[in-house]
Amino acid sequence: MKSIAALLALTVLAGCSTVPSYDTTYNAKGQSSRARFLVLHYTVANTPSSIKILTEKEVSSHYLLTDEATPKIYRLVDENRAAWHAGNSSWKNFTQLNNSSIGIEIVNAGWKDTPTGRVYAPFPQAQVDALIPLVKDIVQRHGIAPENVLGHSDIAPLRKQDPGPQFPWQRLAQEGLVVWPDAARVAAVRPAFDALLPDVGWYQRKLATHGFGIVQSGVYDEATRTTLAAFQMKYRPLDIAGNPDAETAALLEVLTTPAGTPPPPMPVIPAQPQPWQATPGQPLPPVQPAAPVPPSAPAPTAEPLPGALENVPPTAPVPAPVPATPPVNTQ
Numbered sequence: 001m002k003s004i005a006a007l008l009a010l011t012v013l014a015g016c017s018t019v020p021s022y023d024t025t026y027n028a029k030g031q032s033s034r035a036r037f038l039v040l041h042y043t044v045a046n047t048p049s050s051i052k053i054l055t056e057k058e059v060s061s062h063y064l065l066t067d068e069a070t071p072k073i074y075r076l077v078d079e080n081r082a083a084w085h086a087g088n089s090s091w092k093n094f095t096q097l098n099n100s101s102i103g104i105e106i107v108n109a110g111w112k113d114t115p116t117g118r119v120y121a122p123f124p125q126a127q128v129d130a131l132i133p134l135v136k137d138i139v140q141r142h143g144i145a146p147e148n149v150l151g152h153s154d155i156a157p158l159r160k161q162d163p164g165p166q167f168p169w170q171r172l173a174q175e176g177l178v179v180w181p182d183a184a185r186v187a188a189v190r191p192a193f194d195a196l197l198p199d200v201g202w203y204q205r206k207l208a209t210h211g212f213g214i215v216q217s218g219v220y221d222e223a224t225r226t227t228l229a230a231f232q233m234k235y236r237p238l239d240i241a242g243n244p245d246a247e248t249a250a251l252l253e254v255l256t257t258p259a260g261t262p263p264p265p266m267p268v269i270p271a272q273p274q275p276w277q278a279t280p281g282q283p284l285p286p287v288q289p290a291a292p293v294p295p296s297a298p299a300p301t302a303e304p305l306p307g308a309l310e311n312v313p314p315t316a317p318v319p320a321p322v323p324a325t326p327p328v329n330t331q
Contacts, residue, residue: 032143033141033142033143033144034080034099034100035079035100035101035102035138035142035144036094036100036101036144036148037091037094037097037100037101037102037144037148037149037150037155038101038102038103038104038135038138038139038142038144038148038149038150039085039086039097039101039102039103039104039150039151039152039155040103040104040106040135040149040150040151040152040162040163040167041061041085041103041104041105041106041151041152041162041163042105042106042107042108042109042110042121042162042163042164042167043064043105043106043107043108043110044108044109044110044162045107046107047066047067047068047107050064050066050105050107051064051074054076054105055076058084059084059085060076060077060083060084060085060103061076061077061083061085061103061104061105062075062076062077062078062079062083062085062102062103062104063075063076063102063103063104063105063134064076064104064105064106064107065104065105065106065107065127065130065131065134066107066127067106067107067108067124067127069126070126071124071126071127071130073130073134079102079138079142082098082099083098083102083103084098085098085101085103085105086098086101086103086152086155086156087156087159087160088156088159089155089156090155090156090212090213091148091150091154091155091211091212091213092211095213097155102138102142102144104131104134104135104138106123106127106131106163107127108121108123108162108163108164109121110161110162110164111161111164120164120165120166121164121166122166123163123166123167123168128168128171132171132172132175132177135149135172135175135177136175136177139177146176146177146178146179147178147179147211149172149177149178150211151163151167151169151230151233151234153230153233153234154211154212154230154234157212157214157226157227157229157230158223158226158227161230161233164233165232165233165237165240166237167233169234169235179255180235181235181251181254181255182254182259185254185259186250186251186254189250189253189254190246190247190250193246193247193249193250193253194246197244197245197246197249198244198249199218200218200219200220200224200244201216201218202249203224203228203244203248203249203252204216204217204218204224206249206252206253206256207224207227207228207231207252209256210231210252210255210256212227212230212231214227220244224242224244225242225243226242227242228242228243228244228248229241229242231248231251231252232248235251235255236248236251
């Protein structure tokens with residue numbers, strides 16, 4: 001009798017927890033992947049530490065690529081779920097990109113300061129060779145456009161430098177995975193900028209058109225310098241000082257203007273030297289402090305973590321550009 005009663009009880013419980021059945025005969029045409037962006041990071045930690053941080057802390061990524069002789073790719077978060085890798089971020093008309101992106105953390109030492117300047121760690125060839133098929137697979141399955149394959153420094157330039165100037169963006173461009181400026185067009189427009197540089201407002205507008213969240217202050221401040229440096233790390237890694245020079249202007253012009261479109265008239269530059277222009281042999285003057293940004297609600301944080309790793313729980317994307325956030329003194 002006891003066994004019969006137990007069986008009846010289990011049957012009742014099973015009936016209460018029945019999973020609904022679904023008819024999948026039809027498939028709607030109006031749909032797309034939730035993932036619009038692919039964001040690349042470096043970990044500033046070795047493989048064991050990276051695994052520990054990304055699995056035991058409230059920070060994560062969808063994939064972790066190791067730096068072993070034969071690199072391994074760990075999938076840590078299902079692509080259908082949000083990983084907490086992007087933090088306070090923006091690109092074009094999207095903000096807080098955790099919910100709309102897939103993140104790849106790459107084991108890399110990041111940078112260290114030396115007496116001769118900051119030195120960034122290279123990415124081993126075997127690691128790059130393992131990364132490219134992974135990126136190809138992700139962007140093909142989700143339909144992610146090349147202009148939305150980004151670095152952490154693209155979406156959070158005032159806080160992050162990863163994956164840094166050693167990352168082989170041009171190799172990814174050769175595979176059709178990222179947008180790259182046409183060298184012939186850059187060479188064609190460069191002489192005009194050599195003859196006459198635009199004002200700072202032009203650079204800020206072009207950076208915003210490209211996708212950066214940057215305040216249009218019209219002033220060459222620390223935020224502008226840092227954002228220019230982030231752009232240069234991707235497209236001009238041999239000089240990432242953040243100076244608004246002719247080469248950077250030519251790159252921005254080509255990346256933000258469709259081929260065949262005549263460039264807009266250049267703004268007139270005042271007769272006095274600009275803040276980034278110095279007398280030959282003289283050091284550049286310091287940039288002005290960043291223009292004040294209206295305060296916004298702080299994002300939840302956890303204990304500080306190295307490099308690209310940070311904790312910001314996901315929030316829904318907001319369809320409006322926002323100013324970049326204040327800098328954080330971490331790699």
